Amino acid sequence: MSRKKEVNKLILKISFYAIVLYLSVIVYCHLQYPELRWNWENISTDKILFPSTFIWGTATAAHQVEGNCVNNWSEFEKGSKDDGQPNIKDNQQSGIASDHWNRYPEDIKLIKELGVSHYRFSVEWSKIQPAQDTFNQDALDHYSRMIDMLLENDITPVLTLHHFTHPLWFDKLGAFEKEENISIFISFCEKVFHEYSHKVEYWCTINEPAVVATQGYFSGMFPPGKKDSQLSAEVLKNLLDAHVQVYHSLKKMENGPKVKIGLVKNINQFEPWRRWHILDWIISKAVNHFFNGSAIDYLRTGIFKIRIPGLAWIYHENPNATNSMDYFGLNYYSHNHLKFQLSLKEPFTMEFRDEDTMTDMPYTIYGEGLYRAIESVSALDVPIMITENGIADAEDSRRELYIKRYLYAVSKAIKDGYDVIGYFYWSLMDNFEWAFGYDMKFGLFSVDFETQERSLRNGSKAYIQIVKNEN
Numbered sequence: 001m002s003r004k005k006e007v008n009k010l011i012l013k014i015s016f017y018a019i020v021l022y023l024s025v026i027v028y029c030h031l032q033y034p035e036l037r038w039n040w041e042n043i044s045t046d047k048i049l050f051p052s053t054f055i056w057g058t059a060t061a062a063h064q065v066e067g068n069c070v071n072n073w074s075e076f077e078k079g080s081k082d083d084g085q086p087n088i089k090d091n092q093q094s095g096i097a098s099d100h101w102n103r104y105p106e107d108i109k110l111i112k113e114l115g116v117s118h119y120r121f122s123v124e125w126s127k128i129q130p131a132q133d134t135f136n137q138d139a140l141d142h143y144s145r146m147i148d149m150l151l152e153n154d155i156t157p158v159l160t161l162h163h164f165t166h167p168l169w170f171d172k173l174g175a176f177e178k179e180e181n182i183s184i185f186i187s188f189c190e191k192v193f194h195e196y197s198h199k200v201e202y203w204c205t206i207n208e209p210a211v212v213a214t215q216g217y218f219s220g221m222f223p224p225g226k227k228d229s230q231l232s233a234e235v236l237k238n239l240l241d242a243h244v245q246v247y248h249s250l251k252k253m254e255n256g257p258k259v260k261i262g263l264v265k266n267i268n269q270f271e272p273w274r275r276w277h278i279l280d281w282i283i284s285k286a287v288n289h290f291f292n293g294s295a296i297d298y299l300r301t302g303i304f305k306i307r308i309p310g311l312a313w314i315y316h317e318n319p320n321a322t323n324s325m326d327y328f329g330l331n332y333y334s335h336n337h338l339k340f341q342l343s344l345k346e347p348f349t350m351e352f353r354d355e356d357t358m359t360d361m362p363y364t365i366y367g368e369g370l371y372r373a374i375e376s377v378s379a380l381d382v383p384i385m386i387t388e389n390g391i392a393d394a395e396d397s398r399r400e401l402y403i404k405r406y407l408y409a410v411s412k413a414i415k416d417g418y419d420v421i422g423y424f425y426w427s428l429m430d431n432f433e434w435a436f437g438y439d440m441k442f443g444l445f446s447v448d449f450e451t452q453e454r455s456l457r458n459g460s461k462a463y464i465q466i467v468k469n470e471n
């Protein structure tokens with residue numbers, strides 16, 4: 001009988017210490033990783049101050065606006081998932097898109113109308129290099145004319161070398177799944193840099209490598225539509241290495257020391273849905289490290305490390321990574337709450353709080369998150385450029401609120417000492433929004449895709465007014 005009592009006492013003792021440990025971990029996480037919330041009712045977003053040197057801009061990407069692209073995305077748009085559902089919502093295809101290829105003179109006038117000084121755009125690799133041994137001079141000349149027109153209108157071009165798309169021939173070689181293909185991308189970047197470096201000051205190497213890796217190789221929402229978490233980690237490593245190698249290669253070229261080159265990285269905080277639930281904390285920390293922390297750590301220390309048992313395990317060192325940016329391009333939209341579920345295939349679900357204001361995309365308006373993102377990437381100790389931030393809002397009922405709250409967050413960050421040098425609203429006009437097709441309306445200007453007519457949205461006037469007040 002006494003033996004049984006001793007066992008029961010031991011069980012109670014172990015249970016007590018387990019509960020104390022659990023509560024201690026939860027309390028530590030609560031204090032160490034707060035979910036910042038401001039009382040917006042007590043904040044005035046009508047008086048937002050920025051330095052006189054602050055860069056104001058807007059942005060697009062070639063495949064989304066130019067039209068008639070033949071690349072990995074145009075091919076993906078024709079396909080379907082394993083369950084028979086189309087890769088793109090309602091089987092939509094990019095097609096002629098916003099016809100920016102032909103209408104860029106008209107669109108430059110729209111940029112002037114906004115009052116901004118900079119325009120971020122990408123060049124379409126598949127148009128410039130339609131075959132591995134062929135560069136299309138007509139395409140290179142096209143972008144040269146567009147850059148010249150921007151400069152003639154006192155608009156500074158900001159050129160992105162890779163924004164989600166690449167040629168089909170590169171895809172067939174394995175694209176960024178294979179480390180040896182990085183040299184091919186470098187050659188393309190060197191060609192473009194040779195053409196435009198004498199008149200383009202700001203360069204972005206790769207747009208959102210973590211999105212390419214996770215959406216293309218983990219969720220399967222992007223091409224090539226694979227679901228392989230280990231391959232996803234390897235692709236992310238190769239994309240980050242590609243950035244580093246491109247940066248150092250371009251810096252050695254003529255005009256290299258004069259220009260500013262950066263990586264564009266999306267930050268999206270992943271929060272525990274139930275802040276008292278240890279498994280929600282574990283899954284959110286793991287996803288945060290994969291999507292955000294691994295890249296930031298790599299650029300800060302030269303070590304790329306992802307160690308998630310059962311999902312991805314990778315270690316890589318590159319000492320050149322710690323000196324591979326003149327600025328950091330920060331893309332930020334929102335955060336997500338993750339709820340753990342017992343499934344290797346889908347280990348979590350995304351949940352939304354009733355009190356939050358949703359955008360048309362599956363995330364909320366969360367201006368505080370931009371402040372947090374600025375705070376986190378400031379560890380890299382380089383100037384920060386907000387290279388994308390915007391809202392999908394077909395009704396145009398939340399755009400003004402979004403713009404004012406997020407720009408308040410930027411102004412507060414600057415006031416608090418963070419080195420934020422510019423802001424680019426996404427996007428100039430409605431476009432083909434990847435897997436969501438044409439349903440998501442991010443544009444400051446709406447586009448009637450039947451007539452290609454552009455119209456300024458009423459909610460966009462808030463951005464124009466803020467820019468005007470600061471100039």
